[in-house]
Amino acid sequence: MKNFLIIKKSLFIFIFSLWITIPSIAQTDIDSTKILKYKNISQQIVTSALNERLGYKMLRSLCRIGPRLSGSKNSLIAINWAYNKMQEMGFDSVWKQPVKVPHWERGDVEEAVLNDSAKVHFKKLSILSLGGSVGTTEEGITAKVIEVKTFDELEKRRDEARGKIVFFSRPLDQATVNTFTSYGNAVDQRVYGANEGAKYGAVGMLVRSITTQYDNVPHTGVMIYADSLPKIPAAALGYTDADFLSSALKEDPNLTVSLKLNCKTLPDVQSYNVIGEIKGSEFPDEIILMGGHIDSWDVGEGAHDDGAGCTQAMEVVDLFKRLNITPKRTIRVVLFINEENGGRGGKTYASFADSSNQIHIAAIESDRGAFTPRGFTINSDSTALLEKLESWLPYLQTANIDWIRNGGSGSDISKLKKAKLLFGYIPDCQRYFDFHHSAKDIFNVINPRELELGTSAMTILTYLLSEEGI
């Protein structure tokens, strides 16, 4: 692609062409001075974010700490990093909100070996214990394997499960365009699979990694035990090893898998949400919240999930400061702890917020990775509200936002009962589950332009909310 035709196309023409596509705004109550001002500020935000890349630089620092599972030493280092960074950046106030969090440790033994029934061939399988899993005894467990695709299939074959390792092998459906939908349709196996196995006497659980990528890097994630059932150890298998095990079982249904894990849950420990804000000049008690989660899984670096959301939210405030924009309403950044395995940060903040005299007029969560912007979702189906927000699209398009639709927000802010409007920031979702909860979610896979356009989109939205209210 050489594209000679656009050589002479100047930035002016580009901006002008955006401008002529917004006749609808003339019909709103925003006068033309405002339109020019908003257009101008939106462009300044995008220019500064793409040139300065502060969020990208902060994400590099955050990722250098290493993974940040709730309760770990790293998570406290990251919390202090964020606290200090917000102070350095000149936030009006910064504080840590205490939250008691679970403390699960992976340990240093994590082995699964496939033995054929003749005990001639062995293959080491690529696994990761699931977050929250119990370990095995020191000698491990060795058992035959029953492969199923669904809980229904397991129930039908319940008599075969006793004493075996149950292997859930249903892959994420690649044919669905929205990968979050496919993930949602597969993740029951990981979260509740151990319980379902335990119901019928299984002694261990393996689950095919829930990912869009056909490789052998395992993807972990939370699992939950029912109090009423035995706790059996559970691990995620690399995608191609799940294929291998599945084929091997067809040839040799009596093969066994030996599983050794020494992960364990320790007593809850003290942790914190990190909160920082700049005060609104006209309506200081009206809050616009920007959230991401500071914890991550304990593999990789939590770059997309959700270091990106944290540093995007922090840079939103910095963009106001470096462009000398004084917000009319208070902008508050909340970096939630424990989104991944308990959601306690979100709960603690919500109880605080819902009992406060301050009004959360809007909350925006970024927890879908640092990919190119597509849109925002809102938790309202009011046509009037949607029309008002759509009248802002000419500004948001400056940062590659194409739409605003009714939809979910994010797991931390969705706990805010009294917030007037919840937004989800929706970047493109095609690559997210390539990295999610795995050793591949590292700083190196972040595209700085895509990250910074997300930040720009969130900043423009925040600016307009701060000026206009809802």
Next chain:
Amino acid sequence: MKNFLIIKKSLFIFIFSLWITIPSIAQTDIDSTKILKYKNISQQIVTSALNERLGYKMLRSLCRIGPRLSGSKNSLIAINWAYNKMQEMGFDSVWKQPVKVPHWERGDVEEAVLNDSAKVHFKKLSILSLGGSVGTTEEGITAKVIEVKTFDELEKRRDEARGKIVFFSRPLDQATVNTFTSYGNAVDQRVYGANEGAKYGAVGMLVRSITTQYDNVPHTGVMIYADSLPKIPAAALGYTDADFLSSALKEDPNLTVSLKLNCKTLPDVQSYNVIGEIKGSEFPDEIILMGGHIDSWDVGEGAHDDGAGCTQAMEVVDLFKRLNITPKRTIRVVLFINEENGGRGGKTYASFADSSNQIHIAAIESDRGAFTPRGFTINSDSTALLEKLESWLPYLQTANIDWIRNGGSGSDISKLKKAKLLFGYIPDCQRYFDFHHSAKDIFNVINPRELELGTSAMTILTYLLSEEGI
């Protein structure tokens, strides 16, 4: 991001939710049976593309040939690969259209060394000769360097240029969201910089690589000599070496660069466009053309530029065949040769097409990489036409297409004077110039879902054009 809330959301609900967003279609002349049929076929196309990944597999084969510069042996291997592949795939007819193309070779000497003026320190610079450049003599050239940002600046400082290497260092502007616009605003340096230097007696030309990535991998591309001016050798510098040279010049304006290149232009050679089609059942003389270019630069593997466009176009036809859809109009795939350094394939095809009795009712070019779909552009500003095409968005959204806008199509199909409507397929552009024309443009950086969604979008559009005409 764990997203428990969507665990129970089934594919049915997903499809239903798309369905209820298309009331506008009821007002068109498409009856409800058609709506259902189109919806159903669009979904089948996306499902099959994402599950089968045929285009991705073909792209792997194509990339294994290596880079495919016009006139090279590899380019002929790739042409035969495509010809044979289309025959295997059961196209109704496949042929090669002769095109005489330029034959430039990089050679095996490509060196640039920076020497400080005291001749104490040396640094090897990371370069790639520009396509079309002459070589140096065997002993090379050693000269002082004049750094400029624009042709205007060079003209003002014309007296300083004689006997020097002119170094164009203006970077691609990262602050513009549309990277094709930024590329267009920087590429004059690469294409015409040698001429501008030669005007004022410069003996060589270096240009900062035109890329969005801050690393040291050089990006090549075409350059053009004016017949009236001396031909001086020209090369692209890695981005960080351009920074290095720029800093070094500030400290030591008398430093020299020694340049040795043995690239050369050989006589034109015979090459081919590869053309294949399936006949329309009702209007066989109405053509819907799908185009990409089979040539690439001679580094990397031409994966995004434009192996992706070629295999996407080929898979469009295969999707019709594997879903048993008989198109009413003829679907023709044209893999153009020589887009990169001459555009002769496009010209040859256009003369043929414009003198034919067949009517090209539409042509679609994919030459912006295998990234996630955003929209289609059309070379018409007719409101009625745009409204008609926008009534197809509910189907196109199945493949992640958010909009249809007036805009350019692509450099090969834009030569078709008599085609009724030209479309550009527009994927997201944030990452394209990370890879473009460099050793980084390899199969390994292609995301299969993003590639296949592009194919799906093109197939749905082709299907609707084939059913409805324009």
